[in-house]
Amino acid sequence: MFLCKSQHCRPRASRLSDERNPTILAYILRRFAILILSLLIAAVVLFVLLRLLPGDPANALLSVGADQQQIEAAREQVGSNLPLWEQFLRFVASLARFDLGTSFVSGKPVVEEIATRLTVTVPLALLGFALAVAIAVPLGILSAVKVNRWYGAAISTVSQLGIAIPVFWVGILLVTVFAVNLRLFPSGGYPRRGWQNEGQVLYALALPVLTIGLVMAASLIRYIRSATQDVLGSDYLRTARALGASFSQALIRHGIRNGAVPIVSILGIELATTLLGAVVVERVFALPGLGSMLLLAIEQRDYPNVQGVLFISTLLVLLIGFAADLLQRVIDPRLRERATGAAT
Amino acid sequence: MTALDLSADRPARKHSLALSIGLALVGLNVAVAILTLFWTPYDPLNASGGRLEAPSLLHWVGTDRLGRDYLTQIMIGARTALIVGTGAVAIGASIGVTLGILAAFATRLLDDVMAATLDILIAFPTLLLAMLVVAASDSASLWSAILALGLAISAIVARLTRILAKRVLRQDYIIASRTSGTSWPGVVVRHVLPNIWPTLSVNFALQFGLAVIAEASLSYLGLGAPPPNASWGRLLQEAQGTVYTAPVGAIAPGIALVALVIGMNLLADGLRDVGDPTRGRSR
Numbered sequence: 001m002f003l004c005k006s007q008h009c010r011p012r013a014s015r016l017s018d019e020r021n022p023t024i025l026a027y028i029l030r031r032f033a034i035l036i037l038s039l040l041i042a043a044v045v046l047f048v049l050l051r052l053l054p055g056d057p058a059n060a061l062l063s064v065g066a067d068q069q070q071i072e073a074a075r076e077q078v079g080s081n082l083p084l085w086e087q088f089l090r091f092v093a094s095l096a097r098f099d100l101g102t103s104f105v106s107g108k109p110v111v112e113e114i115a116t117r118l119t120v121t122v123p124l125a126l127l128g129f130a131l132a133v134a135i136a137v138p139l140g141i142l143s144a145v146k147v148n149r150w151y152g153a154a155i156s157t158v159s160q161l162g163i164a165i166p167v168f169w170v171g172i173l174l175v176t177v178f179a180v181n182l183r184l185f186p187s188g189g190y191p192r193r194g195w196q197n198e199g200q201v202l203y204a205l206a207l208p209v210l211t212i213g214l215v216m217a218a219s220l221i222r223y224i225r226s227a228t229q230d231v232l233g234s235d236y237l238r239t240a241r242a243l244g245a246s247f248s249q250a251l252i253r254h255g256i257r258n259g260a261v262p263i264v265s266i267l268g269i270e271l272a273t274t275l276l277g278a279v280v281v282e283r284v285f286a287l288p289g290l291g292s293m294l295l296l297a298i299e300q301r302d303y304p305n306v307q308g309v310l311f312i313s314t315l316l317v318l319l320i321g322f323a324a325d326l327l328q329r330v331i332d333p334r335l336r337e338r339a340t341g342a343a344t
Numbered sequence: 345m346t347a348l349d350l351s352a353d354r355p356a357r358k359h360s361l362a363l364s365i366g367l368a369l370v371g372l373n374v375a376v377a378i379l380t381l382f383w384t385p386y387d388p389l390n391a392s393g394g395r396l397e398a399p400s401l402l403h404w405v406g407t408d409r410l411g412r413d414y415l416t417q418i419m420i421g422a423r424t425a426l427i428v429g430t431g432a433v434a435i436g437a438s439i440g441v442t443l444g445i446l447a448a449f450a451t452r453l454l455d456d457v458m459a460a461t462l463d464i465l466i467a468f469p470t471l472l473l474a475m476l477v478v479a480a481s482d483s484a485s486l487w488s489a490i491l492a493l494g495l496a497i498s499a500i501v502a503r504l505t506r507i508l509a510k511r512v513l514r515q516d517y518i519i520a521s522r523t524s525g526t527s528w529p530g531v532v533v534r535h536v537l538p539n540i541w542p543t544l545s546v547n548f549a550l551q552f553g554l555a556v557i558a559e560a561s562l563s564y565l566g567l568g569a570p571p572p573n574a575s576w577g578r579l580l581q582e583a584q585g586t587v588y589t590a591p592v593g594a595i596a597p598g599i600a601l602v603a604l605v606i607g608m609n610l611l612a613d614g615l616r617d618v619g620d621p622t623r624g625r626s627r
Contacts, residue, residue, distance in 0.1 A: 160606065161602070163609065164557075164602050164606040164609055166557045166561055168577075169580060172594050172598070175584075175587065176595075180591070277471070279472075284584070294475070298479045
């Protein structure tokens with residue numbers, strides 16, 4: 001009946017009137033439901049993975065040569081004698097209360113330790129992220145606009161190199177140059193009193209932030225370059241120019257908003273990657289952040305700590321994704337019909 | 345937009361160059377890896393040299409803190425990297441393509457559920473997943489790392505395959521093929537797989553590079569394969585402690601790693617242009 005398949009000839013569905021005016025509130029609710037669902041799935045994954053770890057978690061409470069009675073008492077205490085489904089329900093219930101248990105090794109509440117560690121990891125990730133954006137946005141736009149100049153090509157080549165370099169090696173190289181040869185910055189470590197001594201913290205974080213910023217900027221440049229090229233080659237920009245707008249007017253009115261949509265989702269992914277990539281960077285510079293807490297907990301088989309770090313980092317990643325998706329819909333209302341994902 | 349028009353005929357040349365450089369770098373790595381099966385400059389475990397020697401004619405890249413030849417270990421590291429990359433991509437590809445094709449054929453509801461689950465799995469960071477799997481397996485081995493990385497890759501491949509396969513299945517020639525009596529498996533083999541292969545292979549090459557980096561990170565963190573297997577990540581971790589006295593050891597394995605990953609990425613770029621001749625114009 002309908003031979004023409006293009007959008008203009010297709011009969012309009014009755015619910016189109018709703019879709020044409022999708023409110024941001026409806027979107028937030030839908031996306032929030034997905035966030036909760038994701039958290040639940042993440043909880044299942046975490047639970048399964050942790051039960052796959054070898055040995056009974058109760059073993060951590062026992063000394064060598066414990067008798068049967070002591071073993072039973074320890075299993076009672078950590079709950080590993082209960083059926084699996086009951087363990088899972090308890091697990092979800094305690095996660096919902098943000099009760100992540102107490103560390104087997106230190107005996108301190110896991111939440112407390114994580115909060116302390118986050119004062120290292122969050123500033124590290126955010127400062128690195130800010131540095132990366134400050135480097136990548138101008139360079140990415142420049143390399144797209146000046147694609148035929150030598151520096152346009154040079155920027156692209158350097159960013160190719162940047163995505164092939166593991167972040168820990170960049171860290172080692174920066175240590176070699178700035179700590180060993182130039183003696184400008186410490187090769188690692190963190191002031192014991194933390195943020196009470198801001199100057200020293202910033203001094204200790206300088207090289208780690210530079211490491212993260214450089215590596216992340218390299219991959220960001222490629223996305224910003226490609227988004228800029230899409231905008232420059234777009235029909236709407238040409239139309240705006242044809243209608244008499246100057247190049248910069250057209251770019252500001254139409255280009256930035258359109259180009260920002262895919263960039264926001266990439267930025268979200270990059271920020272999440274940085275938070276998690278901090279594991280490696282913290283190791284290079286011996287920083288007492290969330291990543292080193294996880295490594296130590298894995299080595300010591302400190303299950304509550306492993307579980308806590310993984311849950312909090314997954315939560316942060318999901319929240320960042322939530323924020324990025326929301327921001328995209330604020331920028332581009334056309335996307336509000338779609339639940340998740342990038343604009344492409 | 346004159347700036348873009350001028351570049352119209354440039355990408356083709358640049359990208360064929362990318363393909364040859366990529367092939368050369370990857371080829372060199374494969375050659376070295378095969379060579380180590382028969383010959384290495386020194387016995388990898390033989391600590392005959394002096395400790396932390398600087399590069400010399402006897403030891404081209406110097407020796408480590410136990411007096412073992414660095415070049416030998418870097419060469420064996422090339423073999424490890426190839427095994428990890430190939431193994432992880434093979435696991436990721438076989439699981440991912442199967443799941444993706446199944447999702448493309450599934451009912452609307454099942455497809456939505458699979459798509460959402462894949463999105464969540466992809467959001468779960470590869471490195472953390474790998475750390476967990478390695479920690480869960482009693483003894484840290486190369487295979488647990490490969491398995492973990494392969495699983496992480498399979499989610500990405502499945503999502504890509506699903507999108508690509510759905511796009512192909514909407515084409516008119518699929519209807520024509522079905523009308524002329526081809527079974528659905530026949531359609532997959534004859535039309536879907538050949539059509540999505542160019543894009544998939546590019547992705548495989550990129551994932552290979554990422555797997556090599558991830559394995560190096562795991563080894564750097566001390567969660568990689570134990571000592572007889574040399575890994576670039578562990579070499580770098582060991583060299584970091586002696587960077588004051590022997591900086592070469594902290595540089596050489598990194599260069600080897602970056603060369604392989606860049607080679608793979610260039611190969612991916614080159615393949616993309618061979619597989620899709622229209623792309624050169626817009627980018």
